Amino acid sequence: MSRMTDKVVLITGAGAGMGRSHAVRLAEEGADIIAVDLPGEVGEQGLAETSRLVQALGRSIVTATADVRDHGALDDAVATGVARLGSVDVIVANAGICETPGPSWTIDEEVWNRAIDINLTGAWNTVKAGVAALSAAGGSVIIISSTAGISGAAGRSQYSASKHAVVGLARTLANELGRQSIRVNTVHPGAVGTDMVLNPETFARLRPDLVAPTAADAAEVLRANTLLPVPWVESVDVSNAVLFLASDESRYVTGLQMVVDAGQTQKVA
Ligand SMILES: NC(=O)c1ccc[n+]([C@@H]2O[C@H](COP(=O)([O-])OP(=O)(O)OC[C@H]3O[C@@H](n4cnc5c(N)ncnc54)[C@H](O)[C@@H]3O)[C@@H](O)[C@H]2O)c1
Numbered sequence: 001m002s003r004m005t006d007k008v009v010l011i012t013g014a015g016a017g018m019g020r021s022h023a024v025r026l027a028e029e030g031a032d033i034i035a036v037d038l039p040g041e042v043g044e045q046g047l048a049e050t051s052r053l054v055q056a057l058g059r060s061i062v063t064a065t066a067d068v069r070d071h072g073a074l075d076d077a078v079a080t081g082v083a084r085l086g087s088v089d090v091i092v093a094n095a096g097i098c099e100t101p102g103p104s105w106t107i108d109e110e111v112w113n114r115a116i117d118i119n120l121t122g123a124w125n126t127v128k129a130g131v132a133a134l135s136a137a138g139g140s141v142i143i144i145s146s147t148a149g150i151s152g153a154a155g156r157s158q159y160s161a162s163k164h165a166v167v168g169l170a171r172t173l174a175n176e177l178g179r180q181s182i183r184v185n186t187v188h189p190g191a192v193g194t195d196m197v198l199n200p201e202t203f204a205r206l207r208p209d210l211v212a213p214t215a216a217d218a219a220e221v222l223r224a225n226t227l228l229p230v231p232w233v234e235s236v237d238v239s240n241a242v243l244f245l246a247s248d249e250s251r252y253v254t255g256l257q258m259v260v261d262a263g264q265t266q267k268v269a
Pocket of ligand 1: 013019037043066095096145146190
């Protein structure tokens with residue numbers, strides 16, 4: 001419980017799924033957390049639960065609501081966090097959405113723009129808001145991409161394009177910030193057991209042959225995509241990658257695309 005002692009970590013999308021998992025896993029290792037999620041009841045309730053879990057570990061947490069598309073709101077969230085916790089050492093740009101609207105040429109402009117605005121511009125906004133607060137000792141920026149940021153994803157090109165684009169952002173930031181001892185890396189999960197994948201719409205898309213498919217039915221399809229005998233990885237597996245990149249154990253690692261996908265991107269058909 002010492003790999004992140006007294007480091008302050010800014011995490012977006014921290015009210016659910018992997019964002020909450022990152023907050024808890026890093027707090028287990030001694031980090032304090034600035035947790036951001038969407039304004040509104042769902043975001044606030046999610047942040048309250050993340051707050052409870054982090055505090056139960058004896059660590060401090062500041063929660064703030066901000067849509068990552070709103071740079072001013074993110075600035076305010078960071079200012080509130082820094083006023084309480086002192087500085088920022090690590091930025092985890094995690095908030096994101098994934099829709100499956102269909103072939104590229106059929107996608108509505110609104111759906112396209114939503115993915116770019118949240119997944120790409122939101123990550124850029126998060127880094128902009130956080131970098132100024134990074135401590136003089138340097139820091140670590142981690143942007144959550146996807147296996148869809150390594151290869152194409154038929155039926156969701158707006159998602160794949162946004163997740164490829166954050167790699168360009170991260171590689172550029174790594175060049176711009178390296179001399180200040182700030183490292184910038186991306187993490188690329190395959191399917192992860194969060195609500196983004198484990199929902200009735202996804203089950204129905206994966207198993208059009210069934211009337212009311214379950215997670216177990218969907219797992220049969222997803223297991224065929226991986227090398228290791230699992231259909232998806234768990235949030236904590238991705239959090240452990242984030243932990244490595246956040247901690248000083250990775251002090252000379254920058255510009256990396258770290259894949260956590262049970263072998264999905266290496267599978268030979
Ligand atoms: N679940 C997967 O299989 C998977 C795979 C690869 C990559 N990812 C990526 O990992 C990240 C986290 O995904 P997850 O599975 O935990 O998703 P999730 O849907 O479980 O949680 C996402 C969180 O982000 C928040 N959020 C969404 N839009 C936001 C916005 N505009 N501003 C602020 N917060 C916002 C949501 O309220 C929610 O709390 C995303 O960037 C996603 O694209 C997920």
